[in-house]
Amino acid sequence: MSSDRTALRLLVMIQLVSMGAMEMSGPFWPLQIQKLLGVADAHYTGLLSALVYAGPMMAAMLLTPMWGRLGDRTGHKPMILRALLALAVCQALAAIAQDPWLLVAIRVVQGALAGFIAAAQAYALACCGDGGRGHILARLQSATAVGSLAGPVLGGWLMDVSGFALLCYSATAVCLLCAALSLWLPSDAPRARPARNATRSALPKGWLGAMLGIIVLIQAAKMMPQPFYALYVADVLHAPAWLIGASYAASALTLALSAPLWGRLFDRHPPAHTLRIIEWVTWACALTLAFTAMASEWLGFLASRLLWGVWQGALLPVAYTLIASTVPPSQQGFALGLGNSAAKAGALCGALIGGIGMGMVGLAHSFWLVALTYAVAAVGIRGIRGLARAPEPSDFSVNTSNNSKARS
Numbered sequence: 001m002s003s004d005r006t007a008l009r010l011l012v013m014i015q016l017v018s019m020g021a022m023e024m025s026g027p028f029w030p031l032q033i034q035k036l037l038g039v040a041d042a043h044y045t046g047l048l049s050a051l052v053y054a055g056p057m058m059a060a061m062l063l064t065p066m067w068g069r070l071g072d073r074t075g076h077k078p079m080i081l082r083a084l085l086a087l088a089v090c091q092a093l094a095a096i097a098q099d100p101w102l103l104v105a106i107r108v109v110q111g112a113l114a115g116f117i118a119a120a121q122a123y124a125l126a127c128c129g130d131g132g133r134g135h136i137l138a139r140l141q142s143a144t145a146v147g148s149l150a151g152p153v154l155g156g157w158l159m160d161v162s163g164f165a166l167l168c169y170s171a172t173a174v175c176l177l178c179a180a181l182s183l184w185l186p187s188d189a190p191r192a193r194p195a196r197n198a199t200r201s202a203l204p205k206g207w208l209g210a211m212l213g214i215i216v217l218i219q220a221a222k223m224m225p226q227p228f229y230a231l232y233v234a235d236v237l238h239a240p241a242w243l244i245g246a247s248y249a250a251s252a253l254t255l256a257l258s259a260p261l262w263g264r265l266f267d268r269h270p271p272a273h274t275l276r277i278i279e280w281v282t283w284a285c286a287l288t289l290a291f292t293a294m295a296s297e298w299l300g301f302l303a304s305r306l307l308w309g310v311w312q313g314a315l316l317p318v319a320y321t322l323i324a325s326t327v328p329p330s331q332q333g334f335a336l337g338l339g340n341s342a343a344k345a346g347a348l349c350g351a352l353i354g355g356i357g358m359g360m361v362g363l364a365h366s367f368w369l370v371a372l373t374y375a376v377a378a379v380g381i382r383g384i385r386g387l388a389r390a391p392e393p394s395d396f397s398v399n400t401s402n403n404s405k406a407r408s
């Protein structure tokens with residue numbers, strides 16, 4: 001048990017640091033594209049700036065389940081190492097790329113070869129699952145949130161100090177360090193493949209499809225403010241630039257703090273009861289975003305962001321837990337890969353709807369559209385609850401515990 005806790009702490013640290021390294025360059029790809037294009041081809045800036053974000057997300061959406069299935073067969077530790085090395089190589093190539101189209105291609109390859117988050121989730125459940133699935137996945141989600149919060153701040157400082165190349169080389173060095181640290185993780189044995197004449201355990205398709213649908217809904221609602229967030233805070237609330245960053249980070253902070261607490265709570269409940277709570281949390285998000293839309297000064301707006309982060313800690317990590325709790329251990333990597341792909345699909349849909357919606361309803365009313373989307377998501381979850389029967393928690397956790405004891 002002690003070795004499991006040590007492995008989980010190391011994995012959480014690796015995820016926090018590596019995700020921070022990846023997010024260092026997050027806000028600055030369009031600036032580099034603009035610089036590489038020059039004045040003559042400046043009209044391509046908008047197109048390439050969109051592709052540099054959408055391209056890797058779509059590649060990861062398509063290929064992450066494949067990496068998860070491979071991890072189910074070979075063990076998930078090799079997938080963690082592979083993903084970190086791929087991230088390091090792609091960041092190094094981005095540092096020396098002098099063609100903007102090549103830069104976008106490198107980003108797409110990075111998305112296709114990564115799949116780190118799904119691999120880390122599957123590894124944690126395989127090696128450390130005795131601590132409660134919900135709590136474990138929530139801790140990993142918190143690490144991602146903290147990394148996403150700190151990375152752009154450090155990246156902005158590096159951009160001011162020396163420019164985009166140093167930023168990418170720094171990310172390369174961090175990813176290589178994380179890859180070296182991952183070698184200290186205990187090996188997770190590949191899941192035993194069923195005999196040729198044995199009956200293969202099937203994924204609970206109806207339930208799994210329902211969970212993937214819920215992930216798409218909640219992620220679409222979460223990502224809708226991305227296209228207009230900075231404009232809203234600056235033009236509607238007339239807030240200074242520092243408040244744009246502070247209010248944006250506020251929800252990530254409360255998500256990171258609340259997710260492990262939600263995880264511990266939901267570990268005590270069966271899937272059907274957990275899904276009912278998720279529905280009510282989604283309604284709470286709708287009300288919170290309505291308060292955000294009504295806030296006429298920055299203090300109320302910031303308070304709504306903090307509260308929204310608390311609710312966020314109960315959505316995506318718990319949806320992953322519901323998937324992991326109801327699939328065989330031999331297929332958890334593939335199932336969690338599908339969950340991560342669904343999250344990326346929802347994020348793409350949300351960003352697209354947010355941009356279109358801002359043009360339709362106007363910037364001042366954009367957050368009402370987000371509140372409405374959460375209400376639609378809550379109604380959708382209610383419908384899914386009625387159509388998809390929640391499976392009873394199986395004895396997979398017992399088998400996983402026995403396997404982990406056998407390895408030790």
